[in-house]
Amino acid sequence: MATFVMQSLGCDVAAINTVHFSNHTGYRQVKGTKSTAQEISALYAGLKQSYLTDFDVLLSGYAPSAAAVEAVGEIALDLRRKSNAKPGSFFWVLDPVMGDQGRIYVNEDVVPAYKKIIPHADLILPNQFEAELLSGIKITSLSNLADAITALHRTYNVPHIIVTSVQLPSTTSSASSTVTAATAATDSSSASSSSRPDTLTIIGSTARSDGSPRLFKVEVPRLDCFFSGTGDMFAALTVARLREAVFAADTATDNPSSSSSSTPLRTTPSWQSPDHVRAHDLPLARSTVKVLASMHRVLEKTMVDRSAELARYPPVSEEDDKEFAGLSGAERRAAVEKRAYLRATKAAEIRLVRNVGLLQRPEEGDGVEFVAEEWGV
Amino acid sequence: MATFVMQSLGCDVAAINTVHFSNHTGYRQVKGTKSTAQEISALYAGLKQSYLTDFDVLLSGYAPSAAAVEAVGEIALDLRRKSNAKPGSFFWVLDPVMGDQGRIYVNEDVVPAYKKIIPHADLILPNQFEAELLSGIKITSLSNLADAITALHRTYNVPHIIVTSVQLPSTTSSASSTVTAATAATDSSSASSSSRPDTLTIIGSTARSDGSPRLFKVEVPRLDCFFSGTGDMFAALTVARLREAVFAADTATDNPSSSSSSTPLRTTPSWQSPDHVRAHDLPLARSTVKVLASMHRVLEKTMVDRSAELARYPPVSEEDDKEFAGLSGAERRAAVEKRAYLRATKAAEIRLVRNVGLLQRPEEGDGVEFVAEEWGV
Numbered sequence: 170m171a172t173f174v175m176q177s178l179g180c181d182v183a184a185i186n187t188v189h190f191s192n193h194t195g196y197r198q199v200k201g202t203k204s205t206a207q208e209i210s211a212l213y214a215g216l217k218q219s220y221l222t223d224f225d226v227l228l229s230g231y232a233p234s235a236a237a238v239e240a241v242g243e244i245a246l247d248l249r250r251k252s253n254a255k256p257g258s259f260f261w262v263l264d265p266v267m268g269d270q271g272r273i274y275v276n277e278d279v280v281p282a283y284k285k286i287i288p289h290a291d292l293i294l295p296n297q298f299e300a301e302l303l304s305g306i307k308i309t310s311l312s313n314l315a316d317a318i319t320a321l322h323r324t325y326n327v328p329h330i331i332v333t334s335v336q337l338p339s340t341t342s343s344a345s346s347t348v349t350a351a352t353a354a355t356d357s358s359s360a361s362s363s364s365r366p367d368t369l370t371i372i373g374s375t376a377r378s379d380g381s382p383r384l385f386k387v388e389v390p391r392l393d394c395f396f397s398g399t400g401d402m403f404a405a406l407t408v409a410r411l412r413e414a415v416f417a418a419d420t421a422t423d424n425p426s427s428s429s430s431s432t433p434l435r436t437t438p439s440w441q442s443p444d445h446v447r448a449h450d451l452p453l454a455r456s457t458v459k460v461l462a463s464m465h466r467v468l469e470k471t472m473v474d475r476s477a478e479l480a481r482y483p484p485v486s487e488e489d490d491k492e493f494a495g496l497s498g499a500e501r502r503a504a505v506e507k508r509a510y511l512r513a514t515k516a517a518e519i520r521l522v523r524n525v526g527l528l529q530r531p532e533e534g535d536g537v538e539f540v541a542e543e544w545g546v
Numbered sequence: 547m548a549t550f551v552m553q554s555l556g557c558d559v560a561a562i563n564t565v566h567f568s569n570h571t572g573y574r575q576v577k578g579t580k581s582t583a584q585e586i587s588a589l590y591a592g593l594k595q596s597y598l599t600d601f602d603v604l605l606s607g608y609a610p611s612a613a614a615v616e617a618v619g620e621i622a623l624d625l626r627r628k629s630n631a632k633p634g635s636f637f638w639v640l641d642p643v644m645g646d647q648g649r650i651y652v653n654e655d656v657v658p659a660y661k662k663i664i665p666h667a668d669l670i671l672p673n674q675f676e677a678e679l680l681s682g683i684k685i686t687s688l689s690n691l692a693d694a695i696t697a698l699h700r701t702y703n704v705p706h707i708i709v710t711s712v713q714l715p716s717t718t719s720s721a722s723s724t725v726t727a728a729t730a731a732t733d734s735s736s737a738s739s740s741s742r743p744d745t746l747t748i749i750g751s752t753a754r755s756d757g758s759p760r761l762f763k764v765e766v767p768r769l770d771c772f773f774s775g776t777g778d779m780f781a782a783l784t785v786a787r788l789r790e791a792v793f794a795a796d797t798a799t800d801n802p803s804s805s806s807s808s809t810p811l812r813t814t815p816s817w818q819s820p821d822h823v824r825a826h827d828l829p830l831a832r833s834t835v836k837v838l839a840s841m842h843r844v845l846e847k848t849m850v851d852r853s854a855e856l857a858r859y860p861p862v863s864e865e866d867d868k869e870f871a872g873l874s875g876a877e878r879r880a881a882v883e884k885r886a887y888l889r890a891t892k893a894a895e896i897r898l899v900r901n902v903g904l905l906q907r908p909e910e911g912d913g914v915e916f917v918a919e920e921w922g923v
Contacts, residue, residue, distance in 0.1 A: 191592025
């Protein structure tokens with residue numbers, strides 16, 4: 170997902186796979202292997218010994234152990250060192266994949282490993298639970314969501330944050346204050362909370378020079394489907410679009426996000442906009458709007474294709490008789506149910522390759538345009 | 547290379563990596579691991595248990611051991627079995643990667659392993675040396691090149707063949723009879739034979755029903771550069787373009803390659819055209835012409851960018867003093883030379899991602915068009 174999305178937006182990608190799996194884990198069964206920290210480090214050493222590490226951006230996602238997280242951190246530090254003489258020439262987007270919905274799905278020692286490396290990242294993309302783990306603040310309201318983002322900026326000195334999956338307790342939610350996020354669509358449990366408005370909200374922030382958050386929000390229609398890979402899709406699109414937005418800020422003289430000083434934003438450490446730039450004019454906000462438009466359009470297409478694919482399978486087909494001939498009663502019902510689940514999961518696979526034009530030009534045709542708003546709590 | 551090329555032409559790809567390397571071997575140094583046969587089989591088993599093996603085409607390339615070749619063969623056989631009830635619904639493109647220029651660069655037991663599985667393939671893409679290994683015929687002239695292709699069709703019952711890298715001894719070569727191939731550009735030794743005409747020739751054949759070859763050739767200008775990955779690029783483009791050409795043969799009623807019988811070509815076993823179809827009208831020939839046009843245009847762009855990149859590096863830069871400070875004399879010269887080689891190799895990396903439009907629409911702009919000719923010896 171991440172590699173193809175970045176490639177289709179014109180990035181040359183060197184991918185170090187942290188797992189070699191037959192399928193994503195949404196199928197609830199998988200075969201394959203996880204990379205060891207040594208394997209990850211060796212591949213980077215291989216790139217380095219042949220002068221192949223002139224990267225502009227590092228995107229790091231799931232790492233299968235604390236040692237693997239440390240190995241990724243070492244890679245980022247090495248790339249950062251190389252770029253020290255040229256501020257802004259290297260940017261690290263870190264997705265601290267640790268868990269979701271109150272549940273950690275990595276080893277417990279992965280959490281402190283992330284806490285150690287995040288101070289070197291430029292942009293982090295936690296979901297609500299990961300933001301809680303990293304900030305130590307339980308997010309139960311809009312007000313302490315802002316507190317958590319403030320804490321993340323201050324504790325880790327990380328200039329850019331997007332919280333990609335927020336769900337506040339329903340007791341505090343109303344049509345105007347409900348905050349969810351685009352990638353909450355990956356959460357099957359959210360499908361049950363049908364009383365919520367059909368809107369997802371993304372919250373992002375680029376810190377001001379005093380470390381205070383500069384918050385924006387983007388609302389998008391929520392699609393009633395479980396998709397796998399939206400987190401990686403969001404991250405990969407952001408890699409390409411944020412860089413574009415930073416370069417645009419330097420070239421458009423009438424752009425309110427442009428730097429007033431003589432230093433172009435792209436040569437400013439961490440691409441951190443000057444304090445006068447308003448939240449909704451941040452390159453991070455402009456990027457997010459474009460990213461969400463691509464995602465929304467591709468996911469809409471996916472839902473159409475998914476319906477057509479599901480319609481091709483009757484609940485119990487004649488094949489069942491052959492395939493599950495040896496089974497009977499409860500066993501057979503379980504097998505039929507499992508197959509239906511696997512087919513439904515496949516039917517919801519994001520239709521990426523055939524909708525690559527929507528990654529590149531989300532505004533074309535019946536394009537949607539989302540809006541980033543300054544968000545004060 | 548292969549995955550992105552197929553994706554950019556609209557194919558959904560499930561890739562089973564047979565190696566996890568930091569870089570291609572053209573750099574002469576590499577870090578990483580090779581997949582075991584067990585790992586390859588496990589990934590396929592993972593796809594299968596979740597109903598994810600509904601593939602139209604299998605492309606198999608380098609496999610690092612005889613056991614890995616056998617594992618790939620098992621996968622192909624399983625996919626073939628599934629498709630037996632629907633002829634033409636599965637097609638296997640097999641690149642029998644074993645060696646080049648008279649040298650085997652895999653274990654010797656890989657050769658018999660390939661000989662066992664090739665009878666199940668639909669299209670094979672050997673270079674000259676691999677064609678010799680498989681046919682047992684030393685290719686020293688156009689006449690015994692045809693003999694070798696005949697032997698491959700007959701021995702392995704393989705309906706489609708493209709010999710992708712042929713170099714005949716210079717004593718037999720002339721402007722009209724020299725036969726080389728597009729992927730010969732990957733061969734550094736060919737750069738020294740500057741007396742040859744600047745033309746590469748690709749030879750392909752789809753067998754007639756009696757097993758006799760139906761030969762065509764395509765000539766393209768040779769580019770004076772060593773590229774890595776052209777073999778995988780050719781194979782991946784062929785996967786997409788051959789399928790297109792087969793479907794086109796069924797829809798265009800005035801197409802000379804269309805089947806005269808009531809059976810569409812796409813539901814004919816192995817997409818084997820009826821005997822009346824002339825060599826130059828074969829879907830395989832039409833596909834090859836388009837594949838070579840994309841390759842030529844992307845490689846031309848690569849050469850331009852390569853020159854610009856090489857121009858950025860002076861033969862000995864100031865950096866040398868720092869980087870090789872501890873070395874002196876012969877050591878330092880060797881280090882400088884090695885770095886120059888690595889930089890030159892990187893500069894020649896095929897510019898794929900930014901020229902994806904040329905993969906999709908090779909005919910656009912100042913497009914080239916190559917011609918397939920019936921070739922009789």
